[in-house]
Amino acid sequence: MAAEDARPAVLLNPIEGDPTDADSHIGGPMLWPIDEDWPSCDADGEPFVGAVQLYQRDFPELPFPDGADLVQVFLCTLDHDVPGPDVRLVWRDSTTVFELIEEEPEPSAQEELYVPTVNVFEPIRYTEHPSKISGGTKIGGWTAGGPVTFACPExxxxxxxxxxxxxxxxxxxxxxxxxxxxxxxxIFLCPKDVRHPIKVHID
Ligand SMILES: [Zn+2]
Ligand SMILES: [Zn+2]
Known part of the structure; x- marks a missing residue:
């Protein structure tokens, strides 16, 4: 097996838990400052739902840009022209957040199949090859349905x-x-700048 096929990966291995905004999690409270607008979907105006947040201290494998130590993944939990939820990433410096939003806005309607249970992680680090790909929630590695490539639109x-x-x-x-x-x-990101437009590929 060619060495260039070997990619580091982290299986997040979610388990139900009771995380706070200071924890990495799926479906828990987001670290969101009171003086910043909560993100909403351009297509339907509904507020996004906080889906995942990952701290650099837990997952240094993620490509955090300078000055960020937290990545937050938001979903608009309605279907869109491209099937699936809309996805927004926020890269944040958690040390600059002092006063938190009191209540996360909730959308008026959601597709239940995009709403996760509340989980913390028991991560498993491993090396992934395209011939043997894990389908679970993970950082890095290969696309479970088979390798695909996309060019950064920017x-x-x-x-x-x-x-x-x-x-x-x-x-x-x-x-x-x-x-x-x-x-x-x-979620595919540009290696030059993670804030360039992302690509979402459901397989
Ligand atoms: Zn939407
Ligand atoms: Zn780019």
Whole structure:
């Protein structure tokens, strides 16, 4: 097996828990400052739902830009023209957040299949090859449905499979969201600048 096929990956291995905004989690409270507008979907005006947040101290494998130590993943939990939820990433410096939003806005309607249970992580670090790919929620590695490539629409650089949300977890403890045909929602980022437009690929 070629060495360049070997990619580091972190299986997040979610388990039900009771995280705070100071923890990495799926479906828990987001670290969101009181003086910043909560993100909302351009297509339907509904507030996004805080889906995942990952701290650098827990997951240094993520490509945090300078000055950020937290990445937050938001979903608009309605279907869009491209099937699946809309996805927004926020890279944040958690040390600059002092006063938190009192209550997270809730959308007036949601597709239940995009709403996760509340989970913390028991991460498993491993090396992934395209011939043997995990379908669970993970950082890095390969696209579970088979390798695909996308170019950054801003600079043309080949985007990198960075975060994948899985319908099925290898542990069997699914977080009860469903993407595509029981697949994964894969988030591709530009290696030059993670704030360039992202690509979401459901397989
Ligand atoms: Zn939307
Ligand atoms: Zn780019």
């Amino acid at each position: 600079c043309g650089e080949e985007q990198r499979q960075t975060l994948s949300l899985g319908t099925y977890e290898p542990s069997g403890d699914n977080v009860e969201w469903v993407f595509g045909e029981d697949g994964n929602l894969n």
